[in-house]
Amino acid sequence: MTSDLHPLSLDQKKKLQTVLKEEITIHPDAAFSLPSVKIKPVSLLLSLQERLQEEGRVSVSSFRLNGSAAAYVIAGSTPDYNDLDLIVNVDLQSAEDLDYLREKLILSFAAVAEDGCLLKWDQKTFILARTYIRKMIKVNQGDGADSDLWSMIALRNARGRNVEVKFVARLKRQFEFSVDSFQVLLDDFMSFCSKSPEAPLSECPTICAESVWGAFDEACAHYKDKLICTDNPEAIFGGGLLKYCRLRCFGYLPIGSQEETQQLERYMCCRFFIDVPRACKVEDRIRSYMNTHYVEHPEQIGLFLHLLYDVVHRSSQCLMGKDRTQSLAIIAQLLSHCPPPPGSLSQQSSRLVPVICPIVTHIIPHRRSPRYRPPNQPYISRAPKLHAMSPATVAPFA
DSSP: OOOOOEEOOHHHHHHHHHHHHSOEEEOOOTTSOOOOEEEOHHHHHHHHHHHHHHHOSSEEEEEEEEHHHHHHHHHOSSOOOOSEEEEEEEEOSSTTHHHHHHHHHHHHHHHHGGGTGGGGGGGGHHHHHHTTEEEEEEEEOOSSTTSOEEEEEEEOOTTSOOEEEEEEEEOSOOOSSGGGOEEEEOHHHHHHHHHOTTSOGGGSOOOEEEETTSOHHHHHHHHHHTEEOOSOGGGSGGGGHHHHHHHHHTTOEESSOHHHHHHHHHHHHHHHHHHSOSHHHHHHHHHHHHHHHSSSOGGGHHHHHHHHHHHHHHHOTTSOHHHHHHHHHHHHHHHHTSOOOTTOSTTHHHHHHHHHHHHHSOOOTTOOOTTOOOTTSOOOOOSOOOOOOOGGGOOOOO
16 A cells, blocks of 8 residues: 555644643653653654754654554544654664664753753763663664664653654564554654744644555544554564454454454464563563553453453464463463452452443444354353452552
């Protein structure tokens, strides 16, 4: 599919301004006795842009807002995104330039955090700023045109709204599903904020957005109608499995027949267990995902794990028997630590089914959902039933 640019309306520009000028608290690692600091994403990008332009070592082709935050700007009604994903498309002379970009981003963060409060430590700025980083990733698959070359730095927010800046030289796949394939081009908006910070937003030049999945209007329709659509899930790191289950939690349904949905789930499971082959890593991956994406909706964790258990149970034929049993046992163990739905401690087992039914058995007109069954035939999860437990016995996720 080919992508096309669409200009933002004034209302969409207002949402973009709210997203990028909102103060986000960045928290240090718990091992360090350092203060939390606040930053505005647009200030971080402007500081980074200024540093890169002054030194001229790396050429930047565009700044972009990516993923669910961009989807909210384009088609959303409520800011239900987690991470704030920012992309900096760059032209690199060598892979070593990724380290240079990381240093410049950290210095930019130190400069804009609370108007430079971290700079009072002078030469220790770089070390102190790194304590605010949740994770750093660098991918270098070689010099070929089809190989990926990018890095990502995530600034930690305890409520799950991490600020992720991704430097991209080459990246074949920039989305998981059509609903998170939106990107908003920020260069004109950043120029407007820099040159006319007090000017009304109506004077802002044209800001464009696109869907890197391809068909912009179709991707918007998927987002508004809560439909799950993707291409080649086997090409996604992790297969998009966890994101798929999370979308199902919020009422999204796959497009296509029951057979197509089953094939989609098999591909996702296969790629997930290729990328996360060891049982201990499976648990770490699931815990990390829940800690990042369910801070604002902890009541959804039980449903998420039920759906994940069911998908793995019916679609993980790629695993050997022992590995499959271990993976299901890990999910069941995590599920056993979930607090029950509010008001259902005494009859938790019997009340789980009504919670799941509206999402799994809802049918879109002219489409069949996976695992279709008539309305009078209830959905029965294959996940183990939870036992009633007091709040004191509920173990929090690490």
